[in-house]
Amino acid sequence: MAYTSVRPTVGGNRRVFDQGISNGASYDAYARRFQSRPPLMYKWISLATSAELAQLSMHITSEYNPALVAKLLSQGISDAVKGVLIEYNYIDKDYRSTYYSFYSKKGQYYRSDCVRLHFFDQTVKFDDANAALVCPDRELNDHYFGYMVLRPTGIATIGRTVLSPDIRKGAGRFIITADHKVHLLGYKLVIRGFPSMDQHVDISVCAHAACWSILRHYSERYNVHREYLVHEITIMAHEFNPGGLVPSKGLQIAHAERVFQEAGAFPIHIARNATTGTKDHPFYRQLIAYVESGFPLFAAMHSRRHAVALVGYEWRQPVKGHSGLRYAWDEVETLAVVDDNHLPYVSIPKSSGTPYAAEAVDAFIVALPEKVHYPADAVDRLAPALFTLGRAIGLPPKDDTIVRYFITTGSSYRHFAREHASEFDPKLLQYIMTLPYAQFIWVVEFSTEEQWANGRVEARAVIDATASLREQMPLWLFHSRTDALIFDRKQVGQIASGMGGLKLANIGHAGFSRMDRNLRPTQTK
Incomplete structure (x- = not known):
């Protein structure tokens, strides 16, 4: 009025x-x-099973395409979800960024507000009279599974979404996550997951959605990264404002690399060898190393004309009797991807034979911190060479060894060692705590076949992730259960003269615990 x-x-x-x-x-x-009664702002739907999400069509108007959304949700989330709170008239900053720059300029009328869906378990109820969420233990956050924004665009209506991997049917075992804050009805909730959304189709494509997901994760996970909205990403991909039509025509991998550069990250573009194809094993070993390091990857599948974000993995069941040196990639069963055509955490098989497999990835971009100078391909070349040096500490036979490597921080490595202090000789633990690590380090783990099956490690090398590619020995530490080599990196040019040996006491265990700290293990509900 x-x-x-x-x-x-x-x-x-x-x-x-x-x-x-x-x-x-x-x-x-x-x-x-x-x-009289105020206008409807919230609606609670109780569920016996996820199939009852079809009720959404009764409470959400057609421009949000609730029928298709309900179908995707009922197929993709578990029956642990027993309640959905519909939040009407929600102002979504990502949709608004495209609304003011695109949809508001079109001849067809588009609403400026969104609908947001919130997912809860069976303990939560909605007190309509007081507009309050009620649960017996008052720990509402423990019973919250995340949210999904619906855009009023008619098609591709799923906007900013963060769901718990625990309720996603078929999600991988280990997922890269961050804590996302949610304000709802005066409550401050936190959901741990990875952000996703559908591409807008008419202004953005799958590559924009993958870039947005990765950058939104970084902004929530690391304070040094600012938040970027969808429309900003469509602009960042080009040297000039592309207008409304150009972004929807597609995005090259070079454009995606530019997005990460403009966002203040330091992207590395790694492409598969065109001659060897899926037999380019170093390419895939680098891929899994960066994912295990907690870095989501912008992954290109040129044969599918598609791009996704790689955000997790799952190990296969241990296989015995394989001879020869093996790597972590050889033990991968599936990869987890955020694909704008699906709900997040789609689990795809490693090997081909299906239309959608990890081996379809033929290039990827990893957005690294500024202080990582020693890339994964250098570690891949160094790791097998360490067996020569490993004679001094008693590495297992090469034919019975599985090698795994990943980036972590020096503080995280110390924290892990402190948590497992009983596994370390006190003298070794003292060196782990006092060595002047750089902020980022590579950890290389060596396991026998039996140890791998039990999540154990025979030996570790700690590599300086800020080292130069020309360094012959970029190590801080190399140890097994019986011996250790300590490297002095205080003086440039020292190699053998800066290396000290340390005999370790037999602690009496079958190997060190494997270090799984960068990704969140899924707990199916």
Whole structure:
């Protein structure tokens, strides 16, 4: 209702509008509208099974395409979800960024507000009279599974979404996650997951969605990264404003690399050898190393004309009797991807033979911190060479060894060692705590076949991730259960002269615990 001014009536405190309201009776009618029930802002739906999500079509209008959304949810989330709170008139900053720059300029009318769905377990109920969420233990956050924004665009309506991997059917075992804050009805909730959304189709494509997902994860996970909205990413991909049509025509991997550069990251573009194809094993070993390091990857599948974000993996069941040196990639069963055509955490097989497999990835971009100078391909070349040096500490035979390597921080490595202090000789533990690591380090783990099956490690090398590619020995530490080599990196040029040996006491265990700290293990519900 449009109005221009408000003035008091003769009756005292009552006011009337200049436009058409000129007596007390009109005012009374107007006031009664607001003394009655307020407009609908929230709606609670109870579920016996996820199949009952079809009810969404009864409560959400067609421009949000609730029927398709309900179908995707019922197929993709577990029956642990027992309640959905529909939040109407939600202002979503990502949709607004495209609305003001694109949809508001179109001849067809588009709403400016969104709908947000919130997912809860069976312990949570909605008190409609008080607009409150109620659960017996008052720990609402423990019973919250995340949210999904629906855009009023008719097609590709799933917007910013963060779901717990625990409720995703078929999600991989280890997933890269961050804590995302949610404000709802005066509650401050936190959901741990990886962000996803559908591409807008008419202004952005799958590559934009993958870039957005990765950058939103970084902004939530690391304070040094700012938040980027969808429309900003469509602009960042080009040297000039591409307008409304150009982004929807596609995005090259070079454009995606530019997005990460503009966002202040330091991207590395790694492409598979065109001659060897899926037999380019170093390519895939680098891929899994970066994912295990907690870095989501922008992955290109040129044969599918598609791009996704790689965000996790799952090990296969241990296989015995394989001879020869093996790597972590050889033990991968599936990869987890965020694909704008699906709900997040799609699990795809490693090997080909299916239309959608990890081996379809033929290039990827990893957005690294500034302080990582020693890349995965250098570690891949160094790791087998360490067997020569490993004679001094008693590495297992090469034919019975599985090599795994990943990036972590020096502080995280110390924290892990402190948690497992009983596994370390006190002298070794003292060196782990006092060596002047750089902020980022590579950890290389060597396991026998039997140890791998039990999540154990025979030996570890700690490599300086800030080292130069020309360094012959970029190590801080190399140890097994019986011996250790300590490297002095305080003086440039020292190699053998800066290396000290350390005999370790037999602690009496079958190997060190494998270090799985960068990704969140899924707990199926």
